[in-house]
Amino acid sequence: MATRNIYETAFDEDVQHKSSSSNCPECSGHVATNAVETACEDCGLVIDDQQIDHGPEWRSFEDDDSNRKRAGTPLTARRHDRGLSTEIGCRTDGKGRVLSGSKRCQLARLRREQTQGRFQSKAERNLAHGLGEVRRVTSALELGGSIRDQACQLFRSAQREDLLLGRSIEAIAAASVYGVCRCHGQPLVRDDLVDVARVDHSGVTNAYKTLNRELGLPTQPVAPQSLIPKLASELDVDKRVRRRARTLAERAHESMVANGCQPSGVAAACLYLASREHGQSLTQTQVAAAAGTTPATLRARRTELTELIDGGVRVAPA
Structure with missing residues (x-):
């Protein structure tokens, strides 16, 4: 049997050895164990290999473990191949050095072939x-x-x-x-x-x-109060108007007045009523256009909300 020198390791082998109390079953020689295999130092017999690596699955380029790095990015649903595809660079290598013209041409050919072969169907x-x-x-x-x-x-x-x-x-x-x-x-x-x-x-x-x-999507009904912030921002209303409109929308949602109605129409009516209460001049056409509804829908929802409000707030139509 040819003797193998276990100290002549490949690039991916660990040269840190650990002595073992057992003897070689072939020649009763001294047995040493590294991270890759267990072998006899005298005859070179490999007793055991492919051992489990009990070390961490990360590596650190610093003196401590504060800068942990792992190979590759995690799987993601945003890519068709879960993010496992190969990305070929253009002008620089991994260390940031500028590539030569011949190397850039070679990478361009590789990118073209990789793009053509990345889809299997x-x-x-x-x-x-x-x-x-x-x-x-x-x-x-x-x-x-x-x-x-x-x-x-x-x-x-x-x-x-x-x-x-x-x-x-x-x-x-x-x-x-x-x-x-x-x-x-x-x-x-x-x-x-x-x-x-x-x-x-x-x-x-x-x-x-x-x-x-x-x-069978578990969709939820759109609440009118969720549309108030966007509608208020488009119309550039005061904070007091925004808060009052949200209060009206929440009251309409809780009292089931908004059931079966278009949420944008209810939100537009709430914002219109709030603007009239605080003296801000907004027309029904402006509010309806910002909400994506019609003035007729806004007036119908306004009537229902006016009856709901305590004290019966009455506003004259614009």
């Missing part, structure tokens, strides 16, 4: 396009990271249930964002979503109905 290509659209919409609407990740997961579920067949990918992506916002009770006006989405209003509406029907 048409479904995977559609998934990548849809997740990219979800990220674009959530970024344009300045939504949080949790909304973005859950919308990406909802889009994955829609593709898994074959809901993309015969439908627009952009519509399903926009409906996924809208559906997650509805599930969390976060106010999102559908018109604002249509402004940044690459699909019309009917496309988003039909796609959302499909997701809600087929996947």
Whole structure:
């Protein structure tokens, strides 16, 4: 048997050895154990290998463990491959040094081949396009990271249930964002979503109905008070008007006056009544246009709210 010198290790082996009390079963020689294998120092017999590494799964580039680093980023639902794809750089290497012209040309060819081979099927290509659209919409609407990740997961579920067949990918992506916002009770006006989405209003509406029907989304009804801050900001009203409008909206929601009514219409009526109480000149047309409703709807909700308010606040129509 050829003798192997265990001190001549490869680049990924640990040269720190530990003596063992047992003897070699082949020659009864001295046995040493490192992080990779247990071998005899006399004859080179490998007694045991592929041992379990009981060390930490992180490494630190400092003197202590305050700067822990792990290999790679965590898995994410935002990418079609969960974030495990390879990213090839352009002009600099890992240490920030500028690459030569020949090396940049070589990396350009590698990037082109890597881009062509990153999708294994048409479904995977559609998934990548849809997740990219979800990220674009959530970024344009300045939504949080949790909304973005859950919308990406909802889009994955829609593709898994074959809901993309015969439908627009952009519509399903926009409906996924809208559906997650509805599930969390976060106010999102559908018109604002249509402004940044690459699909019309009917496309988003039909796609959302499909997701809600087929996947059974736990959507919550939109409360009128959740629309007051955005509406007040668009109309640039005073803080007193905003607080009074929110109080009226909460009272309408608790007394079930807003049941079966358009939430934006109730919010517009509350803000209009509050502005009239505090002497701020806002017309019904201005408030209705900002809320995305009609003056007729605003007047109908105003009448119901006037009867609800203690003391019967009476305001003259603008």
